[in-house]
Amino acid sequence: MKRHVLHPLWVTIALVVLVLLARMFFVPDDFGVHGRNFTYGFHRLGNIGEWQAFPVKYLGEDSCIECHAEKVQANNGNVHKNIQCENCHGAAVGHPDEVEALAIDESRELCLRCHQQLDYPHSARDTVIAVDGAKHRRRRACSKCHDPHQPAEDEI
Amino acid sequence: MSCSRRDFLKQGLGSTLVSALPLSAFTFLSSAEARAAVANANTKWGFLVDTTKCVGCGFCVEACKTEYEIPRDAAVTRTWVERYVVTKDGETHIDSPDGGIDGFTSNVIGEEEIDPEQVTKAFFVPKLCNQCDNPACVQVCPVGATYQTDDGVVLVDRDWCIGCGYCLMACPYGVRFFHPKYKVADKCNFCYHRIMKGLDPACVQSCAFGARRIANLKDPEDPVTKIITTERVAVLKDEYGTKPNVFYIGLDANVR
Numbered sequence: 001m002k003r004h005v006l007h008p009l010w011v012t013i014a015l016v017v018l019v020l021l022a023r024m025f026f027v028p029d030d031f032g033v034h035g036r037n038f039t040y041g042f043h044r045l046g047n048i049g050e051w052q053a054f055p056v057k058y059l060g061e062d063s064c065i066e067c068h069a070e071k072v073q074a075n076n077g078n079v080h081k082n083i084q085c086e087n088c089h090g091a092a093v094g095h096p097d098e099v100e101a102l103a104i105d106e107s108r109e110l111c112l113r114c115h116q117q118l119d120y121p122h123s124a125r126d127t128v129i130a131v132d133g134a135k136h137r138r139r140r141a142c143s144k145c146h147d148p149h150q151p152a153e154d155e156i
Numbered sequence: 157m158s159c160s161r162r163d164f165l166k167q168g169l170g171s172t173l174v175s176a177l178p179l180s181a182f183t184f185l186s187s188a189e190a191r192a193a194v195a196n197a198n199t200k201w202g203f204l205v206d207t208t209k210c211v212g213c214g215f216c217v218e219a220c221k222t223e224y225e226i227p228r229d230a231a232v233t234r235t236w237v238e239r240y241v242v243t244k245d246g247e248t249h250i251d252s253p254d255g256g257i258d259g260f261t262s263n264v265i266g267e268e269e270i271d272p273e274q275v276t277k278a279f280f281v282p283k284l285c286n287q288c289d290n291p292a293c294v295q296v297c298p299v300g301a302t303y304q305t306d307d308g309v310v311l312v313d314r315d316w317c318i319g320c321g322y323c324l325m326a327c328p329y330g331v332r333f334f335h336p337k338y339k340v341a342d343k344c345n346f347c348y349h350r351i352m353k354g355l356d357p358a359c360v361q362s363c364a365f366g367a368r369r370i371a372n373l374k375d376p377e378d379p380v381t382k383i384i385t386t387e388r389v390a391v392l393k394d395e396y397g398t399k400p401n402v403f404y405i406g407l408d409a410n411v412r
Contacts (some may be wrong), residue, residue, distance in 0.1 A: 035306050040294050043303035047313040054349035057223045058358045082364040087215050091222050113213040113259030114364075119272035120241070123279050124365060125211040133261060 057093040058086050067096075075149045088148065108133060111142040199307040201346050201401070202373040204380050204389070205282050208406040209367040212237055212280035214259040216359035216368060221257065223347065223358040225337055228257065232333035234344040235284040235359050240410050241265060243274045248410045256280075281411050282368060284359070285310065285331040285344035286392065286400030293323035293332060293343075302341065308373075308401060309348050314340050328396045346370060373401065 028044055035041030064085045065072045075081065086092055088110060090102040117130035137145070146152075220235045221228060236255030242248050249265040260280070263270045291310050294302050301316035302323055317340035324332045324341060335342035347357035351370060355361070360368045371380035383389070389403040392411070404411075 031300070034303075036304060040291065040304040042300040044300070044313055044316055047303075047311065047316070048305055050313075050315075051311055051345065051348045052352045056350055056353070056355065058219055058361055060355065060361055080364075082366070084362055084364070087219075087362055087364070091219075109258065109261070112261045113215070114211055116259075116261040118260065118263060118278070120275060120278035122277055123211070124209050124367075125278075125280070128211055 055093065057091040058084075059092040061085055063092055071149075078151060080148060080151055106141055106143055108142055111146075111148070115142075197306060198374055200373040201287060201308050201351060202371040202381070202384060203284065203287070203346065203402040204369045204371055204384055204405070205402060206367045206369075206405040207279055207281050207408075207411075209365045210237065210280040210282055211365060211367075212239060212256060212260040213364070214256040215362040215364065216282060217255050217257040219358040219362035220344075224335075224342070226342075227336055230336045232336065232342075233257065234331070234342065235282060238281045238283060238411075239265070239278070240281065240408065241270055241278040242276050242410065243270065244276055245274070250410075277408075279406070279408065281404070281407075282359075283329070283331070283392075284402060285346075286329055286398070286402045287346060288401065289399035290397065292326040292328065292396070292398055296322040296326040298322065305348075309345050310343070311345050311348060312341050312343065314338055317341050328393050328398065329400075 028046065030045035031043070032045075033042055034045050061072060061084055068085075072085070088105050090104070092102070093099075095102055112133040114125075114128050115130050115133075117132050118125055120126055142148070214237055217233055217236055220226075221233055224234060226233060231254070233255040236252050237260075238250060238252045239256070239260050240248060240250055249268065249270060251265045253260075263272060287309050289308070291302075291304060294304055294310060297303075298320065299316060299318055301313045301318065302310060303313070304310050314335075319334065319340055321334070321341070324334070327343075332341055332343045334340065347355075347359075350357055357368075357370055360370050369380045371384060372378045373381055373384070375381055376385075383405075384403050387405065389405055390407040391400045391403060392407075393400070
């Protein structure tokens with residue numbers, strides 16, 4: 001065969017070999033078809049474990065109760081019991097080792113998320129006791145008069 | 157040409173071994189083997205949203221953004237809450253300011269103040285990734301950076317994503333975005349790290365009204381699965397054929 005035919009052929013073969021060699025080094029061993037099929041399961045298997053190891057930031061009431069049992073139990077006797085501690089006190093990750101005191105959100109805006117009057121008939125929002133935040137004691141923090149941990153039944 | 161019986165057997169055995177080698181070297185795992193290696197097949201994660209219970213407080217959005225280190229002021233979020241207000245003139249007003257992260261505390265929607273007297277119905281609809289059975293976002297990924305696990309959750313491999321954005325375009329529900337910190341495609345994954353540890357997803361845990369719940373659809377005894385299978389639930393955008401796994405109670409025709 002003539003050189004002008006052979007030459008590009010060798011170059012092409014060399015390129016293919018090079019790509020295959022590079023692929024061996026750069027593609028992880030666990031990359032391939034896992035699970036259902038190629039369309040939905042073509043991935044790196046190790047990533048599933050990486051996601052499972054992702055750090056949890058909201059540890060939940062079960063974590064708070066380990067040290068603050070009395071407080072948590074006392075607060076669980078009223079209508080606010082369904083509100084997680086961390087919703088107002090902040091995510092517990094790192095507490096108490098790194099974060100001694102959690103940043104407590106005592107703003108009016110926090111309470112008004114549920115208690116701002118919107119007049120939505122037939123919506124769950126209508127079942128929550130509400131005030132107009134723009135008119136009701138505008139300059140005062142809600143917790144000055146209302147105890148968020150022990151709200152009186154008639155004012156909720 | 158002569159060939160003794162011993163040579164014939166030797167060469168026959170040798171050539172059989174050599175020809176068998178490449179076949180065994182290239183055997184792929186069967187799907188059953190792979191499934192056993194990854195997760196238990198007794199789990200399929202689903203989600204139930206009860207729109208009749210949601211009050212639009214936005215604690216779920218707040219919790220989600222914190223859990224995944226998405227800056228509070230970034231205009232992207234893994235889950236969000238939409239408000240629908242239908243007025244007497246037949247108009248439907250929809251908004252979701254910053255995904256509803258600060259809750260809904262005024263009657264102003266867009267630029268317009270809605271007179272409470274004119275409201276015929278109003279409700280809140282939390283949204284999140286539907287973890288579809290046939291996820292369009294996975295089909296279009298050119299590098300295998302997003303995939304479906306055996307328990308039905310669609311994950312994104314942050315080390316493998318090249319940021320082409322095809323999946324953002326493909327998702328009919330618009331749940332995908334680029335993570336401002338990691339610069340790769342991101343979306344809700346039912347808090348995979350939490351549910352695999354037996355915890356509730358961050359949004360479910362933070363919801364004080366029980367409007368959001370996680371379910372194992374393969375467990376008939378799961379209380380949430382019982383609701384999904386026995387009560388009247390709906391899914392979003394059924395017509396796309398993606399077979400979503402987030403089910404809604406009280407879904408209105410205005411919700412898209």
